[in-house]
Amino acid sequence: MSAKKIFSVVFVGLMLLATLALGSSDAAAADSVWKAQYFNNKSLSGAPVLEREERDLNWDWGYGSPSSAVKFDDFSARWTRIVNFSAGNYRFSATMDDGMRVWVDDVLIVDSWNTGALRTVNGDRYLAGGDHRIKVEYYDDGFMGFARLTWGPAAPVTINNWRGEYFNNRTLSGNPVAIRDDANVDFNWSEGGPITGVGNDNFSVRWTRSLVFQPGRYRFTARVDDGVRLWVNNQLIVDKWIPQTVQSHSGEIELLGGPATVKMEYYDQNGFAEAHLSWQRLTTPPTGGGGMGTATVTAAYFLNVRSAPGLSSSIITYVARNTILNLMGYRDAAGTWILVGLANGTQGWVHAGYVTTSVPVNSLAIWTGQVGGGGNPGQTGNATVDTGYLNVRSGPGIANSVITVVADGTSLTMTHRNSASTWVRVILPNGSQGWVNAGYLLTSVSINSLPVG
Ligand SMILES: [Ca+2]
Ligand SMILES: [Ca+2]
Ligand SMILES: [Ca+2]
Ligand SMILES: [Ca+2]
Numbered sequence: 001m002s003a004k005k006i007f008s009v010v011f012v013g014l015m016l017l018a019t020l021a022l023g024s025s026d027a028a029a030a031d032s033v034w035k036a037q038y039f040n041n042k043s044l045s046g047a048p049v050l051e052r053e054e055r056d057l058n059w060d061w062g063y064g065s066p067s068s069a070v071k072f073d074d075f076s077a078r079w080t081r082i083v084n085f086s087a088g089n090y091r092f093s094a095t096m097d098d099g100m101r102v103w104v105d106d107v108l109i110v111d112s113w114n115t116g117a118l119r120t121v122n123g124d125r126y127l128a129g130g131d132h133r134i135k136v137e138y139y140d141d142g143f144m145g146f147a148r149l150t151w152g153p154a155a156p157v158t159i160n161n162w163r164g165e166y167f168n169n170r171t172l173s174g175n176p177v178a179i180r181d182d183a184n185v186d187f188n189w190s191e192g193g194p195i196t197g198v199g200n201d202n203f204s205v206r207w208t209r210s211l212v213f214q215p216g217r218y219r220f221t222a223r224v225d226d227g228v229r230l231w232v233n234n235q236l237i238v239d240k241w242i243p244q245t246v247q248s249h250s251g252e253i254e255l256l257g258g259p260a261t262v263k264m265e266y267y268d269q270n271g272f273a274e275a276h277l278s279w280q281r282l283t284t285p286p287t288g289g290g291g292m293g294t295a296t297v298t299a300a301y302f303l304n305v306r307s308a309p310g311l312s313s314s315i316i317t318y319v320a321r322n323t324i325l326n327l328m329g330y331r332d333a334a335g336t337w338i339l340v341g342l343a344n345g346t347q348g349w350v351h352a353g354y355v356t357t358s359v360p361v362n363s364l365a366i367w368t369g370q371v372g373g374g375g376n377p378g379q380t381g382n383a384t385v386d387t388g389y390l391n392v393r394s395g396p397g398i399a400n401s402v403i404t405v406v407a408d409g410t411s412l413t414m415t416h417r418n419s420a421s422t423w424v425r426v427i428l429p430n431g432s433q434g435w436v437n438a439g440y441l442l443t444s445v446s447i448n449s450l451p452v453g
Contacts, residue, residue, distance in 0.1 A: 030082040030131045037078045038070045042139040044078055054079070057136060061145035076139035077147065087129035089179070091154040095120040096138065097146040103135040107168055107177060107197050115141040124154045125197055128175040157181060162207045166195045170267045172204045182207060185264060185277035194273070204267035205275065210429070211262055212411055213255045216281040217343065221250045223276040224266055230277070231263040234358035235294045235324065243269045252282070253294065254326060254343050258382060258411045259429045293358035295325045295340055295350070303355070305348035309337035309367070316348045325350070327357060328380060329413060329427060330367040338364060365415070365433065381445035383426065385410040385436075392434035396423030403434045412436070414443065416453030425453060 033055050037048035050069040057079050065072045094100045094110045097118040102110035109123030138147045161183045165176035177197040185207050193200045222228045222238050225246040230238035237251025266275045297303045302318040309332040319325065325340035328347060332338075337349045338361060352361050385406050393400040396418040406412070406428065416425035417438070424438045424447060438447050 030084045034079040034081045038066055039076045039078075040071050040074070042074050042076050042141060044076045044137060044139075048078075057147065057149045059145070059147045061140075063144060065145075073140055073142040073145075075145075076137065078138075079134075079136040079149075081134050082131050083134055084131050085127045085129065087127065089124060089126050089154040089157060090151050092123045092125065092149065092151045093120055094123070094136070095146060095148040095150075097144050098139060098141040100136065100138045100147060102149060103133075105132050106135075109197050113137075113139075118144070118146055123196060124178065126176055126179050162209045165206045165208075166198050167204045167206075168198045168202075170202050170204050170269060172206055172265060172267075176206075185275060187273075187275050189268075189273040191272055201268060201270040201273075203273075204265065207262075207264045207266075207277070209262050210259045212259050214281065217252060217254045218279050218281055219250050219252045220262075220277065220279040221248055222264060222266075223248045223274065223278075225272050225274045226269045227267045228275070229265045231261075233260050233293045234263075235296065241265075241267075246272065246274050253324060258413060293327045295327055295338065295355040295357045297321050297323045297325065297350075297354065298356050299354040303350055305340070305342070305346070305350055306337075307348060309349050313349070317342070317346060319350075325355070327359065327364065329365055329415065331361050331364040333366050335361045339367060363431070365427070381414045381443055381450065383412045383414050383424065383441040383443045385412065385440065386442045387440040390436055390440050392426070392428065392432075392436055394434060396425075396435045400435065403432070404428070406436075412441070414441075414445075414447075414450055417447050417450040419452050421447045424450065 033053040034057055036052050036054045038050040039045060040049050050067050059066065063072065065075065066077070092102055092104065092109055094102050094112065095118065096112060098115040099113040100110065100121070101108060101113050102123060104125050104127070107125070109125050110121050112119070112121045136147075136149055157179055159181045161181055162185055164180050164182040166178045166180070167173065168177045178195045180195070187194065191200060194203060194205065218232070220230055220232060220237060222230050223246060224240070224244075226243045227241040228238060228249060229236065229241055230251060232253045233255070235253055237253050238249045240247075240249045264277050297319050299321055302320055304315045305317050305319060306313040307316055319342065325342060328339040328341050330339040331352070336352055338352050338355070338357070339347060340350050341347050385408055388408050389405050391402045392404045392406055393402055410429065412426040412428060414424050414426055415433075417423065422438055423435050424441065425433065425435050427433050
């Protein structure tokens with residue numbers, strides 16, 4: 001053998017090792033090797049004729065056989081291994097001649113169990129961090145034999161619309177089999193399944209999204225087969241978690257405008273499967289700012305709405321049990337009283353002990369305005385950023401540090417102004433607060449109507 005030939009053999013060998021190294025992933029292996037079983041039939045029947053450990057699942061047998069114990073053709077194999085993954089979306093790539101199928105945690109993600117030429121079939125799956133069981137089955141019908149499995153991170157899922165989490169059970173249990181960006185909640189899967197790795201029946205889906213609403217009362221309608229639950233601003237407004245043929249269910253809620261979270265959970269028990277969500281704005285828009293969440297009255301009959309925190313303040317009106325009020329974003333320092341908005345635009349204070357809130361009372365800002373003296377509990381308003389990017393500062397004036405930057409079109413809740421009305425204190429969609437220059441806002445109320453703070 002010439003030196004050149006020896007070199008090329010060594011080089012090809014090194015390339016093969018490099019390929020084998022790529023074949024396994026970066027993930028630390030809970031099992032360092034595959035457990036392999038070979039059968040002298042195409043259906044993995046009976047006792048294996050060969051069992052051994054294999055470092056990689058990457059075989060090009062050509063016209064040959066895996067070992068002297070195994071036939072050249074009409075044989076099958078099964079590989080199993082526990083692998084430790086960091087959390088993320090993974091793509092599994094199976095390359096085969098002839099048939100192969102792959103399970104991850106007993107979920108079939110590649111199913112190409114037929115005779116045919118060399119080909120690669122992919123299956124994607126979201127994996128929680130930790131150990132996962134991989135099982136691969138393979139058969140060779142004749143001629144050449146090839147079996148390889150690789151995996152790596154799938155392209156990250158960017159959620160621009162609805163975040164859809166798909167579960168291979170009816171109860172949204174465990175980690176989702178898949179997460180994807182759904183443009184709309186508007187599906188008719190008939191008797192099929194929604195996504196690879198999820199069965200035709202006994203699956204569930206959770207959709208979540210933050211949407212910006214104009215102030216108003218809204219009717220949300222879920223049309224489903226089978227069960228559905230729907231929350232808006234953490235308020236459960238549809239609860240029909242039952243097997244049923246396709247049916248529409250509606251719930252209503254008042255929204256003060258600005259971002260609101262919408263969450264729909266759904267399951268299919270068997271047979272047909274459909275899930276659609278729509279909404280419409282009704283009449284009677286409430287006034288004021290807010291969009292902070294809701295408070296549902298739990299008092300036995302009626303709850304007093306007062307002009308200021310405390311029992312000594314005057315009663316403005318009262319609201320009935322189960323009335324849904326809008327949180328205006330404020331509480332008193334003790335967290336005993338919260339500022340609410342009624343559908344007719346009235347604002348006032350209610351005792352926190354007689355409502356259930358969609359966000360923790362402690363997460364609301366402490367009211368530092370006109371407390372204790374009765375009268376106007378303060379005006380808030382909505383604003384939309386009207387410049388490319390707007391600095392949010394720790395205080396009124398450009399000498400204060402920049403906390404963050406918000407983009408054109410961002411919806412803000414205005415709570416206070418400086419005495420010159422040139423700076424406005426705002427609540428950002430993520431709940432943080434700061435000051436912005438009033439000159440770059442489109443506002444729902446006059447800046448002068450905001451309390452100085
Ligand atoms: Ca063969
Ligand atoms: Ca073959
Ligand atoms: Ca079904
Ligand atoms: Ca069904």
